[in-house]
Amino acid sequence: MRPECFPLDTVCEAAKILTGASDPVAAMPSVLNVLSSFMGLETGALALLDDSGGKAGPINPFLIAATTKGSATLPATTGALPVEVTRTVFRTGVTLVSRDVTADIGPAGLPKGASHDRYAFIAVPIREQVHSPYVIGVLGAWRDLTDGGWELLDEAQRVMTMIASILEQSIKFRRLVARDRERLMEEARLALRKANEKDVGPVPAPPQPIEGVIGDSPAIKAVIAQIRKVAPTNTPVLLRGESGTGKELFARAVHALSDRKDKPFVKVNCAALSQSLLESELFGHEKGSFTGAVSQKKGRFELADKGTLFLDEIGEIGPEFQAKLLRILQEGEYERVGGTRTLKVDVRLVTATNRDLEAAVARGDFRADLYFRICVVPIVLPPLRERLEDVPVLAQTFLTRFNAENGMDKRLTPEALNLLTRCQFPGNVRELENCISRVAALSSGAEIDAQELACSQGNCLSADLWRMQTGEHSPIGGLAARMPLPVIDSSRDPRPAPSPCPHPSPVCSAPAPSAPPAEPAVPPQDDRARLLDAMERAGWVQAKAARLLGLTPRQIGYALKKHGIEVRKF
Incomplete structure (x- = not known):
C-alpha cells in the first residue's frame, strides 16, 4: 500500500506556524x-x-535547537541528528538524501x-540569506521505509527545502535582534559605569549651569549629573x-551638551498626530504619494540628520507604526x-514619556524590541513634590x-512662598x-500675600486632581498613577471643592497611602x-481623548466602535 503524503498542506501549515510566531525556533517543534x-x-x-564565540572546538560546531519533543539548546552529541552528516551539510551547503542510512552512513x-x-x-x-554560501542551520528528518515510500523522498526533500527557505529570514532576524540587544545592553552598562565613576585628579572648574534648568535640590542635581555624563555619547536616552x-x-x-550641538534639534509630539500623519511627518513623503501631497516633503528624521531628534510622548504610538520606527532605529x-x-x-534619538512602558510591554501594547531600543539610558525626572525646596526660586x-x-x-511675601512650598x-x-x-x-497690590x-x-483644582487619582485612572497622567493618594481630612466638607492650604488638605498635606474613594456607579448610558x-x-484626536479619560x-x-461613534476628520 502506497504511503500517503500531503506536501501542499504541509507547507501551508508550516508557513502559518512560522509566520505567526515571534520566535521561529520555539515554534519549530510544531512544524516538525x-x-x-x-x-x-x-x-x-x-x-x-x-x-557564541566559545573556546576552540570542532569545525562547524552546532547545537540542537528544536526536536519534535520541544525547543531546547542541546549538545550535538545527543543523537537528534547524525553529527558528521550534519557538519558536512554545514560545510558544503548541499542537501543530503540517503535512501539507505545503514549503507550510506552506518549505524x-x-x-x-x-x-x-x-x-x-x-x-x-x-542559509543566512538566499544564495549565500554561509549555512546557519540544518533541518533533518528520517523516514521509515518498512512500508515502502522510496518514491516519496524527492517530494519530502522539496517540502523540507521550502520550510528551510521560510526559516532563513526568521532565524537571521532573531539572531540580529539578540546581538543588537546585547550590544545595546553593553553600551548602557558602559554609559552607567561612566556616569557613576568618581572624578580623580585636579579639582575641575564648576560646570556651567544648564540653560533653563532651575533648582538646587539633590533630586535635580542627580538628574543634571546624569545628563552631563550621557550627553557626550550617542546613546539613546x-x-x-x-x-x-x-x-x-x-x-x-x-543636545546642547553633546557634540551635535551645532546641528539641528528637531522635536515631534507623537500624541498630537494620527498614525498615518505621524509616518509622513517623521519619514517625509514623495509628490503624489497621497491626496494633498502636492510636493516632496522631507521628514523629521531627514531634517535632524547629524543632529538630535526628540520624540515626545513615545508611549502613544500604535503597534503598526512601532514596527516601522524600529527599522530606522536598527538600520538607520x-x-x-x-x-x-x-x-x-545619522540621528541621536531622545525620547520621552509619562507612560508606564513596562506595563505596556506586558500588555502587548508596546513592542519589547522597540522598548530595548529606546530605553538604553533611562533618566527619571523628579516631580515637583519631591523637590519642594526648589519651589521658592522657581516661583521668583x-x-x-x-x-x-x-x-x-x-x-x-515670605508667607506666600511658605504656603507654596506646602503644596503638592x-x-x-x-502648574x-x-x-x-x-x-x-x-x-x-505690589505685594502678593498668601491669602491671594x-x-x-x-x-485651586489640585485637590480635585488628587481626589480623582486612582490606580487605574490618572488625570495627572502616566507615572503619577503609581503615587499613593493623599490623606483626605474627613472632618471637612466631603464635596470635591478644594480646601484652603493653611489647613490640612489633599493638596497641602504630604501624600500617604490610603484606599481610593469609592466612585459612584456611572449609568451605562453616560x-x-x-x-x-x-x-x-x-479635537477628535484619539490619543488626546485617551489621556483625558x-x-x-x-x-x-474599541469604545468608539462599540457606541457607533463616527470619528470626525478635519
Whole structure:
C-alpha cells in the first residue's frame, strides 16, 4: 500500500506556524510534528550553528535547537541528528538524501532508539540569506521505509527545502535582534559605569549651569549629573516623568551638551498626530504619494540628520507604526511615504514619556524590541513634590518673567512662598508657573500675600486632581498613577471643592497611602456622552481623548466602535 503524503498542506501549515510566531525556533517543534503527520518524516530536528564565540572546538560546531519533543539548546552529541552528516551539510551547503542510512552512513546514522535499520534520511541547509554560501542551520528528518515510500523522498526533500527557505529570514532576524540587544545592553552598562565613576585628579572648574534648568535640590542635581555624563555619547536616552516636569527642556540639554550641538534639534509630539500623519511627518513623503501631497516633503528624521531628534510622548504610538520606527532605529535607513529610494540618516534619538512602558510591554501594547531600543539610558525626572525646596526660586523666576513681560514690579511675601512650598503640585513645574501667572495677574497690590493664592480662596483644582487619582485612572497622567493618594481630612466638607492650604488638605498635606474613594456607579448610558465630550475637547484626536479619560488609544478605538461613534476628520 502506497504511503500517503500531503506536501501542499504541509507547507501551508508550516508557513502559518512560522509566520505567526515571534520566535521561529520555539515554534519549530510544531512544524516538525506537521512533517511527521503529513509527510511521514519522523524524529526531525533543527540544528543551528553555535557562534557564541566559545573556546576552540570542532569545525562547524552546532547545537540542537528544536526536536519534535520541544525547543531546547542541546549538545550535538545527543543523537537528534547524525553529527558528521550534519557538519558536512554545514560545510558544503548541499542537501543530503540517503535512501539507505545503514549503507550510506552506518549505524550512527540511524535515529535514536530505532528498532530496525530500514530508514532514509534527509538533511537540508538553512542559509543566512538566499544564495549565500554561509549555512546557519540544518533541518533533518528520517523516514521509515518498512512500508515502502522510496518514491516519496524527492517530494519530502522539496517540502523540507521550502520550510528551510521560510526559516532563513526568521532565524537571521532573531539572531540580529539578540546581538543588537546585547550590544545595546553593553553600551548602557558602559554609559552607567561612566556616569557613576568618581572624578580623580585636579579639582575641575564648576560646570556651567544648564540653560533653563532651575533648582538646587539633590533630586535635580542627580538628574543634571546624569545628563552631563550621557550627553557626550550617542546613546539613546529615554526621559521619564510626569506631565509638566520639563522633559523637552532636558532633551534640549542633552543636545546642547553633546557634540551635535551645532546641528539641528528637531522635536515631534507623537500624541498630537494620527498614525498615518505621524509616518509622513517623521519619514517625509514623495509628490503624489497621497491626496494633498502636492510636493516632496522631507521628514523629521531627514531634517535632524547629524543632529538630535526628540520624540515626545513615545508611549502613544500604535503597534503598526512601532514596527516601522524600529527599522530606522536598527538600520538607520528608511523610505519616504510613496518612495522607493532608501535614505540613510545619522540621528541621536531622545525620547520621552509619562507612560508606564513596562506595563505596556506586558500588555502587548508596546513592542519589547522597540522598548530595548529606546530605553538604553533611562533618566527619571523628579516631580515637583519631591523637590519642594526648589519651589521658592522657581516661583521668583516665574514672577520675574511675568513682570518683564507685563511691565510690572510685583513681589511674593515670605508667607506666600511658605504656603507654596506646602503644596503638592500634581501638574508639577507647569502648574506652579500657571499659579504664579494667575495670582500676579489678579492681585491688586505690589505685594502678593498668601491669602491671594488660589488655594487660599478655594479656586485651586489640585485637590480635585488628587481626589480623582486612582490606580487605574490618572488625570495627572502616566507615572503619577503609581503615587499613593493623599490623606483626605474627613472632618471637612466631603464635596470635591478644594480646601484652603493653611489647613490640612489633599493638596497641602504630604501624600500617604490610603484606599481610593469609592466612585459612584456611572449609568451605562453616560459612557457614550463622556466619550463624545472627551473627543470634542481633544479635537477628535484619539490619543488626546485617551489621556483625558485615563485610557489607552486602543481602548478609545474599541469604545468608539462599540457606541457607533463616527470619528470626525478635519
